[in-house]
Amino acid sequence: MENLKKEIIKFGKKVVGEGLCTSFFGNISVRTNNKILITATGTMLDELDDSKIIVCDLNEDKCENASSELIVHKNIYLKNDNIKAILHTHSFYSVLMASLEEELSFDEYEFGEIIGEIKIVEGKSGSMKLAENIGKVVTSTNIVVVRNHGVFGWGNNLAECFIRVSALEFYSKMKFYKKLISQL
Ligand SMILES: [Zn+2]
Numbered sequence: 001m002e003n004l005k006k007e008i009i010k011f012g013k014k015v016v017g018e019g020l021c022t023s024f025f026g027n028i029s030v031r032t033n034n035k036i037l038i039t040a041t042g043t044m045l046d047e048l049d050d051s052k053i054i055v056c057d058l059n060e061d062k063c064e065n066a067s068s069e070l071i072v073h074k075n076i077y078l079k080n081d082n083i084k085a086i087l088h089t090h091s092f093y094s095v096l097m098a099s100l101e102e103e104l105s106f107d108e109y110e111f112g113e114i115i116g117e118i119k120i121v122e123g124k125s126g127s128m129k130l131a132e133n134i135g136k137v138v139t140s141t142n143i144v145v146v147r148n149h150g151v152f153g154w155g156n157n158l159a160e161c162f163i164r165v166s167a168l169e170f171y172s173k174m175k176f177y178k179k180l181i182s183q184l
Helices: 002-017 070-079 092-100 128-135 158-182
Strands: 027-032 035-039 053-057 085-089 118-121 143-146 150-155
Touching: 002 027, 002 035, 002 053, 002 085, 002 158, 027 070, 035 070, 070 085, 070 128, 070 150, 085 158, 092 143, 092 150, 092 158, 118 128, 128 143, 143 158, 150 158
Parallel strands: 118 143
Antiparallel strands: 027 035, 027 085, 035 053, 085 150, 143 150
8 A cells, every 4th residue: 555655656746747737736546456545635746645645445435535536536447447547637738639639649650559549538527427428438448638628547557557648748749739830
């Protein structure tokens, strides 16, 4: 449990440091057996400590002080036992490109395939509707962009999530500038 908390603290610093999220937004969780460790509501991701990581029961509805996106995290874990970690960021270019394009694909870029298929979903932050919409695509993808909001990436560990989320942001930024330059 302590090692998992350390991982969350480490990746909290990384996502803010890499510009994938402003400090106040976003959340991080990991799953171990029937428990979820998730960042507390209203925390700064680059200032986490043990007290700001809440341990919740995967099968219980309520969990005091947990992130407001807990319902979305839970629904992802419940759909697939192999998912052990989730990273939610407000990656600027990923969200921007998802608001400009009907679909996002980076297959034509060198290494673009490491992200895999990307789904764009709709739903209000922390809502059951958003949890359901992401739940529908959990088994067919590892990353979604919630339109006009942020990104959820999942995987076997936080490093895997981080690679996917940061790669999506890198290619989104590249695509945005290519689009912009092509219109000059
Ligand atoms: Zn968010």
